[in-house]
Amino acid sequence: MVCADHGALLMNMTLTEVAEDGERIARVLRYCYDLYDYDMVLVFTDPYVEAQALGCPVTLDPYPTLRGPASNHSVDRTEQIIKAADILKSEIPVPVFVSIKGPFTLAAFLGGVEHYLKATMKSEAEATHLLQEALHHQLAYLRKLLSLSVDIMIGDPLASSSVISPGAFCKYALPGLQTMVDMAKAKNVRVGVHICGEVAPILKHLDDLSADILSIEDIDVETETIRMGGVGTDTILNGDVERIRSEVKNALGNRPIILSTACDVPPQTDPASIKTMVSTARENDPDHGVQE
């Protein structure tokens, strides 16, 4: 998944310059698409777009950082994401996915990550209240995105089993994910769910969401849903040609698969590595889709 931060670096812009302006977001993502020639585009700048819209302080350079829980000062960049998605949808012939946060992760950002994680066990009322606020916001945002007929990628990193128990996942994260997946599916767009880190204990639940795509770190598992991933973020950043090629080939031997990096391409990645990934995939599988 090549994101706007990588594109910004290639085009000599700061992330702030890009992420606060829909036209520029579209321009850098278009640049990457032309450069790498992959088969889907993801509109993603940083994980904090919605949190910032709901009042969390956020700084974007030198790297996106959440500076605290929600306060009164809201900066709404969702309109810029919508603008970028709209431009790319009209310009690019491959599917355009837009990244949106899962309600659980958003609620955690709003409350402060550690504070919220504790609340899931000690102050259920507070945890549920923030979760409802997050879900409410995300459904309204999702509705706007769906009106553009773009595809949707829901990212919920804090719902990972690296962080919360399968029980907490089922109680707090799963219902909101299901509502969002159902809403997207009702509009006949493609919908993916991305959770990084450990997911083995919740894989069955993720599969049962009936999304179109599951983007996870370990793709050597069995699921009904098409998996997305295959190349580690460390591989794409530090791997030599051989290592990249070998992960691509391994992933292609594990179909059905949408070849991609396990998570966002680190911004400093050498473009040659991404090109190696795409060309290896094309050589080994000329008819199918690829995405980084």
Place this chain on the structure above:
Amino acid sequence: MIESIRKAVIEMDDEKAIELVSIALKEKTDPVDILEKGLISGMQEVATLFARKEYYVPEVLLCSEAFYAGFDIIKPLIGKSSQQSKTKVVLGVIEGDIHDIGKNIVKVMMEAGGYEVIDLGRDVPIAKFIEVVETEKPDILAISSLMTTTMVHMANIISELEQRKLRDTVKVIVGGAPVNEEFAARIKADGYSPDAPSAVKLVEKIIGG
């Protein structure tokens, strides 16, 4: 009583921990026993539950609160000679990285393991690590990184320590999801461990000899 204190930590009950520690002190229980057999032993059990994936991050955070609630009462009562002040660890998340959940868990396990921890927080500049090694003279410098993009700075800290002739004054240990034994060896760190409970054992091993 001490067993109930231990249980309060494991059961994430900070109020109970405060109440029981206060009662135990009134009953003239040795504070060192309260600490070691109650609070620390409780956190050791928490570490085991976490390693076994019976406890996750929220559970560990709440157990830590209960541990610290009791620890804060006990701390002033314990003499300098106790284990607490024997080994000093400076801990921080490397520059560019804001992932601090793991570091916070390492911190509480180290404190529960009897070490004095100076927590530099997250996104800590290389210069800050060096400065604190110089001023605090810790036995251990523990660096956390969760990203392949930031873990490379760990090597820079080590070479900076070498240049300043500080490398021999401190043992450097590294950790975080993308870090592994091989990487640690390559950057000439003194140790690596995959999780917080084993990080405590690692420090024990390094300090022990």
